[in-house]
Amino acid sequence: MSQQVRGVVAPGRNEPVRVETIVVPDPGPGEAVVQVQACGVCHTDLHYKQGGINDDFPFLLGHEAAGIVESVGSGVTDVAPGDFVILNWRAVCGNCRACRRGRPWYCFDTHNARQRMTLTDGTELTPALGIGAFAEKTLVAAGQCTKVDPAVAPSVAGLLGCGVMAGIGAAVNTGAVTRGDTVAVIGCGGVGDAAIVGARLAGAATIIGVDIDDRKLETARSMGATHTVNSRSTDPVEAVRELTGGFGADVVIEAVGRPETYRQAFYARDLAGTVVLVGVPTPEMTLELPLLDVFGRGGSLKSSWYGDCLPSRDFPMLIDLHQQGRIDLGAFVTETIGLDDIEQAFARMHEGDVLRSVVTL
Ligand code: APR
Ligand code: ZN
Ligand code: ZN
Numbered sequence: 001m002s003q004q005v006r007g008v009v010a011p012g013r014n015e016p017v018r019v020e021t022i023v024v025p026d027p028g029p030g031e032a033v034v035q036v037q038a039c040g041v042c043h044t045d046l047h048y049k050q051g052g053i054n055d056d057f058p059f060l061l062g063h064e065a066a067g068i069v070e071s072v073g074s075g076v077t078d079v080a081p082g083d084f085v086i087l088n089w090r091a092v093c094g095n096c097r098a099c100r101r102g103r104p105w106y107c108f109d110t111h112n113a114r115q116r117m118t119l120t121d122g123t124e125l126t127p128a129l130g131i132g133a134f135a136e137k138t139l140v141a142a143g144q145c146t147k148v149d150p151a152v153a154p155s156v157a158g159l160l161g162c163g164v165m166a167g168i169g170a171a172v173n174t175g176a177v178t179r180g181d182t183v184a185v186i187g188c189g190g191v192g193d194a195a196i197v198g199a200r201l202a203g204a205a206t207i208i209g210v211d212i213d214d215r216k217l218e219t220a221r222s223m224g225a226t227h228t229v230n231s232r233s234t235d236p237v238e239a240v241r242e243l244t245g246g247f248g249a250d251v252v253i254e255a256v257g258r259p260e261t262y263r264q265a266f267y268a269r270d271l272a273g274t275v276v277l278v279g280v281p282t283p284e285m286t287l288e289l290p291l292l293d294v295f296g297r298g299g300s301l302k303s304s305w306y307g308d309c310l311p312s313r314d315f316p317m318l319i320d321l322h323q324q325g326r327i328d329l330g331a332f333v334t335e336t337i338g339l340d341d342i343e344q345a346f347a348r349m350h351e352g353d354v355l356r357s358v359v360t361l
Pocket of ligand 1: 043044163166186187188189190191192210211212213216231255256257258261278279280281349352354355
């Protein structure tokens, strides 16, 4: 029997989101229904609402979530009803060219539920990032459920489902930050701060937070930045060079997603260093760089998709570190809100007032 629950739907481009009754089918083969306990509000949810991802309206928003598995379909063995799980949007297939070459964190054929959730009139919903967790319950592929220790609050655990994992992974997985490295992070929002946490965890000696908002720089310091630079008043490239013995940082993480900040990242990097782009650009953006500088400065220019994470490996590991007190995931939760508060949360996100608003159910 399908169930009817409340969910947050983006009906059309730039239209305000609405809380609607949605229909959640029973899980089919390889699927699970999850009772959502918490779901963070991510930039990507706003991009969906604005039509910036695609035009498959109506969307069921929300994708940074934790909850309890309620039921599973046939053939599901990795999770069972009652398990506390973080939802992920990288349920690896094991079969694509990336998986077959032993690099499943790039999986090109990730799994989602096959059945669709709908409105009560039968209109099919497109779940954000194949999750759709601003809802009391959601239907996902079982592989999208990563079991973790239920002792961690859902509002905290869920953050690993997207932004915080993207940031930590940008530093640890993509940037391969290691002991003694100098690191600069441009853009100290939720993702950038998580990159700072990751750099600190990996043993970076110097961590420079760059932002245009002093409030963000203050938080960046509390997350582990050893130095901060306000790039509205100070040239960030010069400042990063000065703070790194005149050379530039070994790893520069761009967590804004704009050509001008990418250019800063490119030139704030030491010779043979690494630039990691984890901020997500929009389609009209272009970048022009002297090719001779691209060659002459060496090193690597990388993008970080979802922090190049492997959920089954990284979520339980980061939950462990959180429980040991070696990272503080709770510091990312600015406020908890209800399903009816998503529009206000988008506005606060736009104003830069929050690291994360988290819907709790
Ligand atoms: N220079 C430096 N910092 C900037 C600039 C700039 N020109 N423009 C904006 N910022 C800062 C903001 O002040 C803010 O602190 O970048 C930060 C962006 O943070 P959030 O808005 O909280 O976004 P976040 O969730 O961290 O995501 C960052 O990663 O996943 C992507 O789509 C996401 O592109 C976005 C990026
Ligand atoms: Zn694959
Ligand atoms: Zn997200």
